[in-house]
Amino acid sequence: MAVACHVLLISLQVNTASGVRVFEGVTFGLFAEVQRLVSGSVEQLSDLWEGYVGLVEVQAENDALRREVSELQLEVQQERALAQRARGLEELLDMRREVNFSTVGARVIAGDATPYFRTVTIDRGISDGVRHDSAVVSPEGVVGRVVRDPGPRAARVQLLIDRNAAAGALVERNRVAGLVAGEEDGTLSMEYVSNLDDVEVGDAVVTSGIDGIYPKGFVIGTVALVERGSGLYKTIQVEPAVEFADLEDVLVIVREPTPVGTSAGGG
Amino acid sequence: MRAAQVGVALAFALASQTTLVPRMTGVATVDLVLVVVLSVAMRQGAVAGLWTGTVGGLLQDALSGGVVGVGGLAKTLVGYFVGRFASQFDVDRLWQQVMVFFFGSLLHAGVFVGVYSLLSETAMLSSYMAALTQGGANTAIGVGAGLALAAVPSVEERQRRRKRRLERRFGRRAH
Numbered sequence: 001m002a003v004a005c006h007v008l009l010i011s012l013q014v015n016t017a018s019g020v021r022v023f024e025g026v027t028f029g030l031f032a033e034v035q036r037l038v039s040g041s042v043e044q045l046s047d048l049w050e051g052y053v054g055l056v057e058v059q060a061e062n063d064a065l066r067r068e069v070s071e072l073q074l075e076v077q078q079e080r081a082l083a084q085r086a087r088g089l090e091e092l093l094d095m096r097r098e099v100n101f102s103t104v105g106a107r108v109i110a111g112d113a114t115p116y117f118r119t120v121t122i123d124r125g126i127s128d129g130v131r132h133d134s135a136v137v138s139p140e141g142v143v144g145r146v147v148r149d150p151g152p153r154a155a156r157v158q159l160l161i162d163r164n165a166a167a168g169a170l171v172e173r174n175r176v177a178g179l180v181a182g183e184e185d186g187t188l189s190m191e192y193v194s195n196l197d198d199v200e201v202g203d204a205v206v207t208s209g210i211d212g213i214y215p216k217g218f219v220i221g222t223v224a225l226v227e228r229g230s231g232l233y234k235t236i237q238v239e240p241a242v243e244f245a246d247l248e249d250v251l252v253i254v255r256e257p258t259p260v261g262t263s264a265g266g267g
Numbered sequence: 268m269r270a271a272q273v274g275v276a277l278a279f280a281l282a283s284q285t286t287l288v289p290r291m292t293g294v295a296t297v298d299l300v301l302v303v304v305l306s307v308a309m310r311q312g313a314v315a316g317l318w319t320g321t322v323g324g325l326l327q328d329a330l331s332g333g334v335v336g337v338g339g340l341a342k343t344l345v346g347y348f349v350g351r352f353a354s355q356f357d358v359d360r361l362w363q364q365v366m367v368f369f370f371g372s373l374l375h376a377g378v379f380v381g382v383y384s385l386l387s388e389t390a391m392l393s394s395y396m397a398a399l400t401q402g403g404a405n406t407a408i409g410v411g412a413g414l415a416l417a418a419v420p421s422v423e424e425r426q427r428r429r430k431r432r433l434e435r436r437f438g439r440r441a442h
Binding site: 023109110112113115116121164 | 286298328330
């Protein structure tokens with residue numbers, strides 16, 4: 001026990017070559033594999049459970065046609081799920097073609113270990129080109145950025161709605177600049193917008209690129225509330241474009257934009 | 268609970284916290300690692316609670332987006348004080364366990380938020396309601412899991428029952 005404590009204490013202080021603490025690196029790397037396994041099992045169990053519930057409901061409706069109808073419904077559900085998944089992947093693929101960045105597709109395999117922060121773990125890491133501060137996007141808009149040094153096959157992404165997250169932003173209509181930051185209730189606030197500026201409910205908010213992390217012009221959300229602030233700045237609430245609760249597939253931007261006219265590389 | 272069982276419980280809590288809890292909107296505020304720490308502290312006392320809190324908190328910190336050590340410190344303190352409390356007072360009854368889980372969770376939230384308020388200006392919990400909701404969720408899951416585990420006979424008990432059944436059926440052959 002005493003030896004284990006000493007090893008733990010040492011690993012908490014010693015950094016690896018990439019700068020991350022040994023304790024964090026080892027824990028994250030090992031647990032990412034467990035999370036990948038559990039996430040896969042949960043998805044399979046979830047599919048199994050939904051199928052069973054579907055069968056029970058159909059049985060109540062019609063005893064005579066129970067088996068046939070339930071099987072058909074199950075098939076339809078499976079086809080629909082497959083179609084939705086394919087549509088999502090197609091959207092990701094289309095976006096990948098449109099964007100002049102080198103990207104890799106990633107799957108969300110776990111959430112945060114505490115209820116206080118909003119981070120997710122994705123199944124891509126250093127070996128896929130993912131780096132600290134790599135921007136993460138989806139077809140709907142900006143998702144977040146990679147925080148801390150990623151593991152070989154997994155990385156932690158701080159969602160834009162995390163209370164410690166922020167991004168440079170612009171109101172698309174008139175290019176009014178500000179800073180979008182995460183709030184505890186899962187919304188976003190746009191800060192440092194002067195009371196003299198013109199911002200209206202429904203205005204689209206996009207990234208300004210000034211932070212050096214998120215590329216310019218990606219959708220963040222729409223303005224949901226605008227009030228005149230007591231000081232110099234307006235109080236602006238932004239509804240995120242991304243549905244963070246249902247996040248499954250994302251794109252990680254792994255390289256700077258290629259010059260105009262050249263094709264985007266895949267990852 | 269032995270150390271290995273506590274380790275398995277912590278690993279299960281961490282895996283569930285990161286994979287199952289985010290899928291369930293209604294229980295998104297629950298802290299399953301804290302539930303394990305409180306359960307161990309209540310059953311095994313201050314030292315076991317302290318170590319479970321230290322290991323569980325540090326592992327949780329390493330897997331979360333926050334500063335490593337804050338959760339570990341909060342859970343270490345909660346594990347120790349709840350263990351001390353449980354060794355001094357009776358916590359066998361249901362309502363007593365409800366109180367321990369609830370106020371243990373509030374103590375954890377207080378320490379966690381307090382330390383973060385010293386480290387950064389970002390508010391960790393915007394309202395008392397958030398802390399109360401988390402306390403309620405932890406209490407419901409902790410007490411519920413305790414009741415469920417109590418209803419399941421232990422491995423030793425199952426072996427004793429099996430032995431008695433076999434003895435009734437075939438009689439005592441040895442001796």
